[in-house]
Amino acid sequence: MKLENYHIESHNSELLARHEQRLSFVKSEVADAEYIIQKLVDFQIAIPSWALGTGGTRFGRFSSGGEPRNIEEKIEDIGLLHKLNGSSGAISLHIPWDTVENTAGIKALAAQNGLKFDAMNSNTFQDQQGQALSYKFGSLQHVDKAVRQQSINHNIEVIRQGVELGSNALTVWLADGSCFPGQLNFRNAFQNTLESLTEIYAALPADWKVFVEYKAFEPNFYSTTVGDWGQSLLYTSKLGPKAFTLVDLGHHLPNANIEQIVALLLMEGKLGGFHFNDSKYGDDDLTAGSMKPYQLFLIFNELVEGMDARGMIHKDDVAWMIDASHNVKDPLEDLLQSVEAIMIAYAQALSVDRKALQEAQAVSDVVRCQEILQQAFRTDLRALVAEARLRAGAALAPVEVFRKYQIRAELIKNRGNKTVATGL
Ligand SMILES: [Mn+2]
Numbered sequence: 001m002k003l004e005n006y007h008i009e010s011h012n013s014e015l016l017a018r019h020e021q022r023l024s025f026v027k028s029e030v031a032d033a034e035y036i037i038q039k040l041v042d043f044q045i046a047i048p049s050w051a052l053g054t055g056g057t058r059f060g061r062f063s064s065g066g067e068p069r070n071i072e073e074k075i076e077d078i079g080l081l082h083k084l085n086g087s088s089g090a091i092s093l094h095i096p097w098d099t100v101e102n103t104a105g106i107k108a109l110a111a112q113n114g115l116k117f118d119a120m121n122s123n124t125f126q127d128q129q130g131q132a133l134s135y136k137f138g139s140l141q142h143v144d145k146a147v148r149q150q151s152i153n154h155n156i157e158v159i160r161q162g163v164e165l166g167s168n169a170l171t172v173w174l175a176d177g178s179c180f181p182g183q184l185n186f187r188n189a190f191q192n193t194l195e196s197l198t199e200i201y202a203a204l205p206a207d208w209k210v211f212v213e214y215k216a217f218e219p220n221f222y223s224t225t226v227g228d229w230g231q232s233l234l235y236t237s238k239l240g241p242k243a244f245t246l247v248d249l250g251h252h253l254p255n256a257n258i259e260q261i262v263a264l265l266l267m268e269g270k271l272g273g274f275h276f277n278d279s280k281y282g283d284d285d286l287t288a289g290s291m292k293p294y295q296l297f298l299i300f301n302e303l304v305e306g307m308d309a310r311g312m313i314h315k316d317d318v319a320w321m322i323d324a325s326h327n328v329k330d331p332l333e334d335l336l337q338s339v340e341a342i343m344i345a346y347a348q349a350l351s352v353d354r355k356a357l358q359e360a361q362a363v364s365d366v367v368r369c370q371e372i373l374q375q376a377f378r379t380d381l382r383a384l385v386a387e388a389r390l391r392a393g394a395a396l397a398p399v400e401v402f403r404k405y406q407i408r409a410e411l412i413k414n415r416g417n418k419t420v421a422t423g424l
Contacts, residue, residue, distance in 0.1 A: 033384060042314075043314060043346060048094065050097060051325070057327065065408070065411075067419040071099070075091060075113055080407065081332060084395050085340070085395070087392075090321075094123060097123065117162070118319055119169035120170050123154075135175075139175075159208065163205060171273060174225060176189070209244055209272055211245070212243060213246040214246075217282070228252075271318060285323070340385065353376075357373070
């Protein structure tokens, strides 16, 4: 069964009266409701090609069946998400997990599904079949120039493929680091990485960006060569104006103040990419907003404030993507929940009374500052998010539609129960 517009329309018509009651109440509570709805309609969050299958841990993997077997089916799945929520209008590919052979056909299929190609992701954290040299001890940082060159060449090849598809950014995440004290000379590892990144940077087309993603630990457990935002900012500052830091919410040490990090990166004009997920312990890759929704709101509050301070366009000037894994949920339902949580936090951040907050900050009225933020966080703005979906022609309640039309059962029927999405 293909999900058609009339399926969504019929579902929406059942929920419409109740939705309109809720919407009119929220509109009476929130100033600028129309402004917020339009921002929500415009906002798009890319879905990575590797998020469509069931994830796993080093202990096991439990498939939910019907997973996409190739890039065409991945595009179809994201097209389905986009049809349901109107906010998933981009796909982020990972090379070599995604092999694009028929570029024109893939571009046409993406366009049919209303999707753009977001940042391209390179992979030098695994050895691929037939690869000449191993990344066991790192890639761009490696002590052997030949290994560094191999990983530089891979990144340049990813840029080439991205150009053909119409992407305009490269995300570099490195597993590089060390597992034991003494294994690495930190300065040499940094300099080698910088030199390698400089070569990749030189291969960027004029309108491209490169995002340098950091991560505190894992898979290396003693040091990571791009370990935190300071190290990423060092690289991106040295590289030049097309290089930006990428923040992944799960890549910090526990209790890091991520909202402060994004505020300062925006101030420096160096926040380029953003990966959403949630966590309780480490890089848990849980559904956005499922653990710490207040933190997600506080981060969005700084994103909105910091972007507005620089006159940035929310939907375009940072590459937004979900980077999560789904071990026990249906991946598509999980992604719908993540997008919903992100949109709610964004709506809440847009509803903060900025002028009142600035005034309260200027006189150090701490209580008032907290009242203003919590007023925004505690106001239920789900009807604004639903209204944005309605205006985009999407579903008022996406997960309900997904279940009502038994989409997973249909995918299993078409693709089989034992499929494994590439890369996972
Ligand atoms: Mn990430």
